[in-house]
Amino acid sequence: xxxDGGKTSVETRLKLALIDQLEMGIDLIEHLDDQTYxxxxxxxxxxxxxxxHNINFVDAVIDGSICGLIDHSNRSRDxxxxxxxxTASAKMRSLIDVLKEVPMNVAEVVNVxxxxxxxxxxxxxxxxxxxxxxxxxxxxxALIRERLNDTGFKFDRRFGIAPSTLExxxxxxx
Numbered sequence: 001x002x003x004d005g006g007k008t009s010v011e012t013r014l015k016l017a018l019i020d021q022l023e024m025g026i027d028l029i030e031h032l033d034d035q036t037y038x039x040x041x042x043x044x045x046x047x048x049x050x051x052x053h054n055i056n057f058v059d060a061v062i063d064g065s066i067c068g069l070i071d072h073s074n075r076s077r078d079x080x081x082x083x084x085x086x087t088a089s090a091k092m093r094s095l096i097d098v099l100k101e102v103p104m105n106v107a108e109v110v111n112v113x114x115x116x117x118x119x120x121x122x123x124x125x126x127x128x129x130x131x132x133x134x135x136x137x138x139x140x141x142a143l144i145r146e147r148l149n150d151t152g153f154k155f156d157r158r159f160g161i162a163p164s165t166l167e168x169x170x171x172x173x174x
Contacts (some may be wrong), residue, residue, distance in 0.1 A: 011106045014130040015099045017163075018058065022092045022099075024159050025051060028144070029085045029092075036151065038083045044147060048082035050140045055069045055081060058095050061091070061133045064112070065104050065126050071113040106130065138162055 029037065032047065034060060040046040045053075056075035064070030080087045106127030114120035142160035 003065065010127060011104055014106060014134070015104065018130060018134050018137070019096050019099055020059070020133055021141070022139070023094050024156055025137070026089050026092050027156065028141075028159065029089050031153070032085065032087060034083075036148070036153075037085050037088075038092050045143075046082060047144050047147060048085075048088065050144050050147075051088050051092075052078065052081040054137045054140050055091050055095065057136050057159060061126075061129050062095065062098055062102065064129065065102065065108070065111050069111045069113060069121070070124075071118075073113060073115050073118060105153070135162075140160055 028047075029051065036047065038046050038048045040049065056077065057072055060070050060072045060075065078087075078091075081091055082088075091158055106125060108126045110124055110126050110129060111121040112124050112129065114122060138160060145155055145160040148155075
């Protein structure tokens, strides 16, 4: 996703970047078979497990934008998302719909529950937490990419690659 030099609001840019990541996830899911999506071996999480984990983190940020507390530990962990590609795609589409509809003030202060001690809350902003959700999604996509590396699967060039790396590659190619 190319940004327009700051003409679009930060809220819109962050939401579009997260939507772009979710859309890449949907594209991945639609191009995998059920076995590849749900198979786990040698202690590595399945593609579906990574997808479910990402969905839970994005869900937490959206919920936190509404209630003021982001709690990444309080996840649904819906096993159907790990094994049923249509459930995962539908959930990602619903997250995209919410991101398009729900206004989010990126400067809004939110509390983030500690993942080490639930009684601790850290102060953050919604913008920072949207950035975290994007980064976290890219990180898990990189793990998926590594997991599927030997299968011959053809990824979107941007899938699992940090925006700064993509920019570096773009500049290096010129």
